[in-house]
Amino acid sequence: MWDICIIGGGASAMAAAITAASENPGLSICVLEKKDALGKKLAATGNGKCNLTNAGCPNVRQTLEFFSSMGIVTRTDEQGRIYPYSQQARDVVYGMIRQMKALGIRTRTGCTAERISRVPGGFQIAFGGGEELSAKRVLLAAGGKAAPQFGTSGDGYTLAKQMGHTITRLSPVLTALDVKEDFRLLKGIRMKASVGLWKDETLISQEEGEVQFTAEGLSGICVFDLSRFVKFEPGEAFSEGIGRYGIRLDFLPHMDLRQVEAFLDERCGIPGLKAKELLLSILPSILAERLLSAAQINGDVQAAQVTEEKLRILAGLLKGWKLTLSGVKGWKTAQCTSGGVELSEIDERTMESRLAPGFYFAGEIIDYDGPCGGFNLQNAWETGIKAGKAMAASL
Ligand SMILES: Cc1cc2nc3c(=O)[nH]c(=O)nc-3n(C[C@H](O)[C@H](O)[C@H](O)COP(=O)(O)OP(=O)(O)OC[C@H]3O[C@@H](n4cnc5c(N)ncnc54)[C@H](O)[C@@H]3O)c2cc1C
Incomplete structure (x- = not known):
């Protein structure tokens, strides 16, 4: 023995x-x-x-x-x-x-x-x-x-x-999260942001770091860390529970909403700046286009012509782009077990x-x-x- x-x-x-x-x-x-x-x-x-x-x-x-x-x-x-x-x-x-x-x-x-x-x-x-x-x-x-x-x-x-x-x-944790929104065009983007995990209307956890966009959703260390907090009630089916979770991406975490609004207003004063250039050097162009289109801003007009209301919507998206979770990547890619x-x-x-x-x-x-x-x-x-x-x- x-x-x-x-x-x-x-x-x-x-x-x-x-x-x-x-x-x-x-x-x-x-x-x-x-x-x-x-x-x-x-x-x-x-x-x-x-x-x-x-x-x-x-x-x-x-x-x-x-x-x-x-x-x-x-x-x-x-x-x-x-x-x-x-x-x-x-x-x-x-x-x-x-x-x-x-x-x-x-x-x-x-x-x-x-x-x-x-x-x-x-x-x-x-x-x-x-x-x-x-x-x-x-x-x-x-x-x-x-x-x-x-x-x-x-x-x-x-x-x-x-x-x-x-x-x-x-459940699999330290893994990527899938979202309902179509992310195929955003695949491959990497950028620093603050990412919040929300359940219903409550913030569960927030992380800041490099976010990687995949064809199905988001990855990166800060997203992995949030995956630990996606939990279900006893007996709650995954398909029901997952839709209660959402992600909010804050691309300018060092500014508050008012500051972002003021910043956009100021940019509108740059001579000759087109609306599609409002987020130039702030977001990768494909992501900028996505947010401008969500704010219903026509990229071809002069930035100075964009209405106050649309600028407010754009500022809101930069500070908290809302996404709905559709899944958590499974055991094969997870780094840990909860x-x-x-x-x-x-x-x-x-x-x-x-x-x-x-x-x-x-x-x-x-x-x-x-x-x-x-x-x-x-x-x-x-x-x-x-x-x-x-x-x-x-x-
Ligand atoms: C890709 C990846 C990257 C990671 N990076 C980090 C990191 O950088 N830092 C960090 O802190 N954590 C990291 N982790 C997590 C960390 O590796 C694990 O939490 C840790 O290895 C767990 O140690 P363990 O001894 O419990 O199990 P493991 O290291 O998983 O070892 C368990 C062993 O048991 C063996 N085994 C299973 N069933 C049987 C059986 N029936 N009979 C005999 N043998 C069996 C398996 O083959 C395996 O070798 C990472 C995980 C992954 C997948």
Whole structure:
């Protein structure tokens, strides 16, 4: 019987294995990974640069010490996002695998855990091909459902349920949003704006940053962050709930509405300026045309001839172009899962199950999701380190 078996070979699993082996070097530890290599998702994080944590996370120091102990050096950008100094995610994966080997941790890739049950003194795990192994402690670190191309297709929830755990409502987050309006001509535009997510007539959350227009809607980090707040009532169908959400784009967040109105009035005084040039150097021309047409302004007349009323409408559109949500991009493109193993069923100091002593959780499988910026990997390291310490101390 193994001392510790870890299901999943991603970020949290590797952090837990390294911690447990470092704390208690005599332990026999095995890591089972479904894909043909460990850390495939980790290698793709942060556009291949791996935004591994954030200076604003309360336990960032522990994470940095953890990485520094295996020779991984980091750098912090102006927004507090922390990356390996080389900005190469594969260096983090390599460094962790190297450390695991040095600590004698056994890994088995191409191995999908399918069933888990209790046996005297521990647990039995059945994996593909009718094989089984048993372990005194088990850590379930199989991730969520986001980005299944990296092995995370939601198996972990099935295994957690086999141990009696509850799974809260799951949805893809940190993903692009689709809108009802026709965006085909706007595809490819990128520009800084403030983006508000509204539900009915209430502002839910607001972010500022670079917005990317896609053929179906909006993308970009600030939009990803808003996707975390698109939630449905219990029993509410997606098709009903989604239409209650809207986006308002503010293209001039540093000015209030009055200032934008005054600014447009002033521009109308520029000699010879055509109406279609009113937004010249403010918005990309295709987007400017779209807003001018929504304000029913004929681009070919002189700007000075545009009526006050139409200028007010244009100012309103610049400060809050209203769009209606039609969808949230699905699991394949999402970076994270909202929902997961019910938190009250886990002892958050040790990550041990309150329902099945000896059984632990770490990473995205638990009901936690954070914004972009390193918060989700921080959750993986933090919960992995806690579980690794607790498992090692319990043996
Ligand atoms: C494209 C992308 C970019 C991202 N960028 C960032 C970023 O820059 N910063 C950040 O903080 N977060 C980022 N994230 C989120 C972050 O990667 C995850 O939250 C984090 O990896 C979760 O860690 P984990 O250990 O829970 O699971 P994962 O790292 O997802 O690992 C789970 C592992 O379990 C394996 N597995 C699943 N089922 C089984 C089974 N039945 N048997 C055996 N093995 C199994 C999977 O193959 C997988 O390797 C990104 C996510 C994506 C998809």
